[in-house]
Amino acid sequence: MGQDEKILAAKQIIDTSSKITVLTGAGISAESGIPTFRDSDGMWNNIKPQDIASPHAFKKDPGLVWEWYDWRRRIINRANPNQGHYALAEIERQKEKFTLITQNIDGLHEIAGSINLVELHGNIWEIRCEKCDKVIKNYEVPLPELPPKCNTCGEITRPNVVWFEEIIPMHMIDQALLSIEESDLMMIIGTSGVVEPAASMGLLAKQSGKQVIEINLEETPNSAIYDISLQGKSGEILPLFYDIAKTYN
Ligand code: NAD
Numbered sequence: 001m002g003q004d005e006k007i008l009a010a011k012q013i014i015d016t017s018s019k020i021t022v023l024t025g026a027g028i029s030a031e032s033g034i035p036t037f038r039d040s041d042g043m044w045n046n047i048k049p050q051d052i053a054s055p056h057a058f059k060k061d062p063g064l065v066w067e068w069y070d071w072r073r074r075i076i077n078r079a080n081p082n083q084g085h086y087a088l089a090e091i092e093r094q095k096e097k098f099t100l101i102t103q104n105i106d107g108l109h110e111i112a113g114s115i116n117l118v119e120l121h122g123n124i125w126e127i128r129c130e131k132c133d134k135v136i137k138n139y140e141v142p143l144p145e146l147p148p149k150c151n152t153c154g155e156i157t158r159p160n161v162v163w164f165e166e167i168i169p170m171h172m173i174d175q176a177l178l179s180i181e182e183s184d185l186m187m188i189i190g191t192s193g194v195v196e197p198a199a200s201m202g203l204l205a206k207q208s209g210k211q212v213i214e215i216n217l218e219e220t221p222n223s224a225i226y227d228i229s230l231q232g233k234s235g236e237i238l239p240l241f242y243d244i245a246k247t248y249n
């Protein structure tokens with residue numbers, strides 16, 4: 001199938017599905033100017049994300065870890081949702097049931113208007129106390145003090161995100177798996193598909209008889225098992241998939 005035929009086939013599946021689960025990764029925010037970890041400019045002082053976004057690194061040098069997050073918060077703060085984020089929010093409005101699972105921590109889906117959102121890896125605009133576990137929203141850029149202190153107990157806080165070597169809260173995994181089970185279609189967008197447990201979600205959907213459509217700049221290790229795998233930018237492809245007539249209702 002050529003790209004035009006694949007897009008038409010994908011549109012038909014999306015049009016006829018009333019229950020959809022979507023999984024997004026860093027790729028959906030790339031066109032907003034937020035680098036994926038695999039982009040070379042995703043680097044900071046030649047430090048690899050795996051070496052700084054970890055409990056080990058935080059224990060050793062919380063100030064350094066916070067400097068990295070302060071830098072990422074600055075980049076994300078300058079960014080706006082792109083047409084891909086907006087298209088997903090629009091598709092949600094047009095469907096009976098819609099769940100958006102994201103690995104991103106940038107908060108752009110929420111700004112674009114997505115409602116039923118599962119942020120598997122947390123949110124960079126939330127900070128959590130290491131001692132009393134209190135979570136607050138904080139949008140200060142740059143942060144006036146690194147590391148920021150808890151306003152309840154004075155202890156140092158950490159970003160409320162899931163780090164390498166940490167596990168995603170079980171209730172989020174449950175919510176994600178349940179929504180896949182209850183959907184007719186799963187869409188996997190802008191994720192390399194190598195990070196668990198998200199990597200297995202597409203396989204699980206296929207094994208339970210769901211249709212799966214992938215959108216990515218390039219083929220991924222799982223592309224061949226999905227029903228349709230579209231290569232291109234999510235910000236250009238996704239807007240083709242909602243019913244424009246319905247947006248004026
Ligand atoms: P990744 O960096 O491993 O892969 C990104 C994928 O997106 C790649 O497969 C790439 O081909 C694809 N891609 C790049 N630009 C695209 C575009 N315009 N349209 C469609 N696809 C595009 O990211 P990952 O798989 O999400 O895993 C890395 C981890 O780091 C995840 O937890 C991720 O959420 C996190 N992360 C988050 C952000 C963010 O919040 N914006 C940014 C970087 C990394």
Ligand code: ZN
Nearest residue numbers: 129132150153
């Ligand atoms: Zn506290």
